Amino acid sequence: MPExxxxxxxxxxxxxxxxxxxxxxxxxxxxxxPVPLDHPGVKDKLxxxxxxxxxxxxxxxxxxxxxxxxHLAPAVISCDxxxxxxxxxxxxxKAALLFDMVVSSASLQGISWLxxxxxxxxxxxxxxxxxxxxxxxxxxxxxFVSGGSAGNLSALVVARDTGARRRLAEGYVPSGPWRVAxxxxxxSSIGNTLRIMGVDALVVPTADxxxxxxxxxxxxxxxxxxxxxxxxxATAGTTNAGIVDDLAGVGAVADEYDxxxxxxxxxxxxxxxxxxxxxxxxxxxxxxxxxVDPHKWLFxxxxxxxxxxxxxxxxxxxHTQDASYxxxxxxxxxxxxxxxxxxxxxxxxxxxxxxxxxxxxxGTDAYRDAIEAALTLARDTARLxxxxxxxxxxxxxxxxxxxxxxxxxxxEDYHAWSQRLLAGQIGFVTPTGWExxxxxxxxxxxxxxxxxxxxxxxxxxx
Ligand SMILES: *Cc1c(COP(=O)(O)O)cnc(C)c1O
Numbered sequence: 001m002p003e004x005x006x007x008x009x010x011x012x013x014x015x016x017x018x019x020x021x022x023x024x025x026x027x028x029x030x031x032x033x034p035v036p037l038d039h040p041g042v043k044d045k046l047x048x049x050x051x052x053x054x055x056x057x058x059x060x061x062x063x064x065x066x067x068x069x070x071h072l073a074p075a076v077i078s079c080d081x082x083x084x085x086x087x088x089x090x091x092x093x094k095a096a097l098l099f100d101m102v103v104s105s106a107s108l109q110g111i112s113w114l115x116x117x118x119x120x121x122x123x124x125x126x127x128x129x130x131x132x133x134x135x136x137x138x139x140x141x142x143x144f145v146s147g148g149s150a151g152n153l154s155a156l157v158v159a160r161d162t163g164a165r166r167r168l169a170e171g172y173v174p175s176g177p178w179r180v181a182x183x184x185x186x187x188s189s190i191g192n193t194l195r196i197m198g199v200d201a202l203v204v205p206t207a208d209x210x211x212x213x214x215x216x217x218x219x220x221x222x223x224x225x226x227x228x229x230x231x232x233x234a235t236a237g238t239t240n241a242g243i244v245d246d247l248a249g250v251g252a253v254a255d256e257y258d259x260x261x262x263x264x265x266x267x268x269x270x271x272x273x274x275x276x277x278x279x280x281x282x283x284x285x286x287x288x289x290x291x292v293d294p295h296k297w298l299f300x301x302x303x304x305x306x307x308x309x310x311x312x313x314x315x316x317x318x319h320t321q322d323a324s325y326x327x328x329x330x331x332x333x334x335x336x337x338x339x340x341x342x343x344x345x346x347x348x349x350x351x352x353x354x355x356x357x358x359x360x361x362x363g364t365d366a367y368r369d370a371i372e373a374a375l376t377l378a379r380d381t382a383r384l385x386x387x388x389x390x391x392x393x394x395x396x397x398x399x400x401x402x403x404x405x406x407x408x409x410x411x412e413d414y415h416a417w418s419q420r421l422l423a424g425q426i427g428f429v430t431p432t433g434w435e436x437x438x439x440x441x442x443x444x445x446x447x448x449x450x451x452x453x454x455x456x457x458x459x460x461x462x
Contacts, residue, residue, distance in 0.1 A: 004035045009063075012097075014459045015329075018061045022063065022065065025069060025320050027244070028095055030097060030098070031122040033219045033448075034083070034271065034448060035075060035081040035082075036077045036078060036081065036425065037078055037081045037083050037084060038073070038077055038081075039075060040075070040077065041075035041423075045071075045322055046071070046072070046075060047081075049071040049104070052117040053261065053383070074353060077422075077428055078447070081446075082448035082450070083425070083427045083428060083449070083453055084136060084427075085097060085406070085427055085444065085457075086428050086430040087430070088239060088297075088300065088443055090296070090301075090443055091299050091300045091447060092295075092299055092301040092354070092364065093355075093358045095291070095346075095362065096354040096355060096358035096417060096439070097354070099280070099357035099358065100301045100353045100354040102357075103350055103351070103354060105124050108353070110123070110346075110349055110351070111329075111338065111339065111346060111347055111348055112338050112339070112340060113329075113338055114328065114329050114338075119336055119350040120338075123143070123339065123350060123352035124141060124337060124354060125275075126334070126352050127140075127141055127308055128141070129308055129359070130269075130272070130292060131308050133272040134269075134281070134284045134285060134290055136308060136310055137334045138283060139310075139311070140309060140312070141308065141309065141310075141312040141337070141342075142306070142308040142309050142312060142315065142343070142344055143339035143348075143352075144304055144305065144307070144343075144351045145305050145307050146305065147293060147295070147301040148189060148264065148291050148293045148305050149192070149193070150305060150345070151293075151305045151306075151343070152187075152189050152193050152233075152262070152264055152291060153168055153189075153193045153197075154287035154307055154344045154377075155291060155307060155309070156231065156233070156262060157264050158289065158314055158318045158319070159230060159260035159288060159289065160180070160230060161318045162230075162260055162459040163178065163259065164402070165232055166230075167228075169373070174228040175228075177198055178199050178200070178201055178202075178229075178230050179200045179202045179229045180201060180229065180231040180232065180233060181202040181219060181220070181229050181233070181259070182204065182232070183202060183214055183235065183245065183372075183431040184203050184204065184205050185202055185207055185211065185240075185243070185263055186235060187238070187239055187266065188234065188262075190228060190264065202220075202229050204219045204320075209238065210243050210245055210246065211234055211235070212246040213243070213248070213249020213251075213252050213253045216232055216249075216253045217253045217394045219258070220253070224413060226257060227356070229242055230260060231260035231446050232253065232254050233261060233262045233265075234251075234261070234263050234264070235264045235268070236248055236264065236268075236271070236284060237265060237267045237268010238267075238268075239266075239267050239401075240403075240435075241398075242268060242273070242378075242397055242398050242399030242400060244268060244277075244396055244398055244399070247282065248282050248286070248288070251283045252283075252286075260288045260289070260290045262287065262289045262291075263289050263291070264291055265290060265292045266293040266296065266305065267293065267296050267297060268297075268399050269291070269292025269293070269297075269459050270296065270371055271291060271371065271437075273298075273364065274368060276372060276375055277375060277398070280398065282335035283387070287310065288314075289309050289310070289315075293305045293306075294352075294364070296356045297371060297374070297400075300354050300356065303351060304351045304352065304354070306352070308397045312342060312445070315317065315439060316342065319342055319343055320338075320341045321343065370447045374445050374449075375399065375444075376401045377400070377454070380404050380440060381451075381454050382396060382397050384451075384455065384458065385391070385458070388458065388462065389407060390462065391404055391458065391461065392404060392405040392406075392407055395435055400445055401442070401444075403432070404440050404441075405437055405440065406440065407438075414440060415438075417431075417460065417461060420460065421457060421460060426456060426460065429441070429457060431444060437449065440461075
């Protein structure tokens with residue numbers, strides 16, 4: 001080590017130089033406009049870079065930060081680049097990103113009212129706003145969890161336990177596992193969740209990829225043991241195609257058959273903010289539980305999912321952990337709200353706060369406009385595709401995902417095209433599957449994605 005470098009301070013001491021270095025890096029990262037896409041990593045190269053770094057003695061922080069900035073960060077494809085149109089992109093606001101650093105620095109333990117009332121009150125303000133948009137009643141509430149997967153799992157455990165309790169109280173005894181009705185289009189995390197829970201799926205076939213109340217009713221009517229079904233899951237915006245299920249119809253069937261009605265809006269739930277699509281969500285107000293991922297289309301940093309229950313007491317009954325050292329968290333105080341009681345977790349980051357800060361700073365109109373911008377771009381792109389002879393639109397976009405074909409292309413052509421786009425830093429657009437065929441898909445979300453960028457990407461398919 002060069003001797004000119006300042007001596008390292010003891011581990012928990014504030015180090016002005018280190019702080020300046022990290023803040024400088026953050027300033028630079030936050031100001032990148034546009035954020036470069038960057039590249040996939042090469043394992044050997046990354047291993048060589050990291051080799052020997054972690055040992056008994058530390059390293060100069062400047063060297064470690066430089067190693068990150070020069071070698072690791074560029075080997076991460078930036079999902080907040082406006083040219084990232086794969087999977088579900090990210091576009092956190094600067095306000096949310098900055099406040100995320102505040103949350104980190106403040107070591108908030110978002111577990112309980114006792115420890116973090118200030119943070120929990122602010123998170124609950126956001127949950128209330130989301131509940132109001134969905135039309136859920138006064139009294140609805142929940143917590144922020146790490147993602148849609150964690151939200152779906154936490155909600156469906158409550159669905160199963162609540163449903164099972166009701167059925168058993170009625171004298172019904174199942175001959176096998178409890179079941180939950182799901183669409184054949186449900187997100188992979190739903191199937192995963194049911195496997196983890198030991199719950200079977202009653203898979204309801206869809207016509208045109210959209211779950212309807214009629215289809216759920218028909219499946220239950222044809223089933224030899226419908227009372228073993230205790231819940232139903234609808235999707236408010238499928239991840240692949242952005243299709244919103246018939247929430248009103250499914251909710252009505254849930255009432256008829258006494259099923260827990262869970263709505264997975266991890267991606268599409270943000271559309272509740274957008275007047276141009278709000279009517280598609282009619283019926284969501286019937287949900288017993290609802291998930292939306294602010295780290296997707298509500299412009300929050302990773303990781304942040306909002307989980308809201310119509311009757312939070314039911315979730316509390318299922319998720320509250322019983323341990324002597326936690327007894328003090330649970331008093332009879334009416335205002336007490338322990339986020340830990342509403343999901344499968346104990347310790348938790350107050351991960352709703354970056355969204356709270358950004359919403360408070362920008363106001364909900366700015367969110368509405370940013371979400372509408374992605375919807376408009378999807379509609380304009382669909383028109384452009386329809387007008388381009390060698391391209392074929394697969395379906396009108398309902399939300400911000402656009403599926404289309406390049407006439408005459410094989411699966412290999414799509415994959416080669418995707419790699420060319422990334423190598424040229426023009427876009428990151430991975431192909432997807434649709435009815436057994438490989439096709440192209442744009443997922444819009446980033447307000448910085450322009451029609452010119454889209455045209456540039458489409459031109460490479462000529
Ligand atoms: C993204 C997504 C999930 C999973 O959410 P994570 O935050 O990735 O865990 C679940 N359901 C739908 C519809 C999604 O789009």
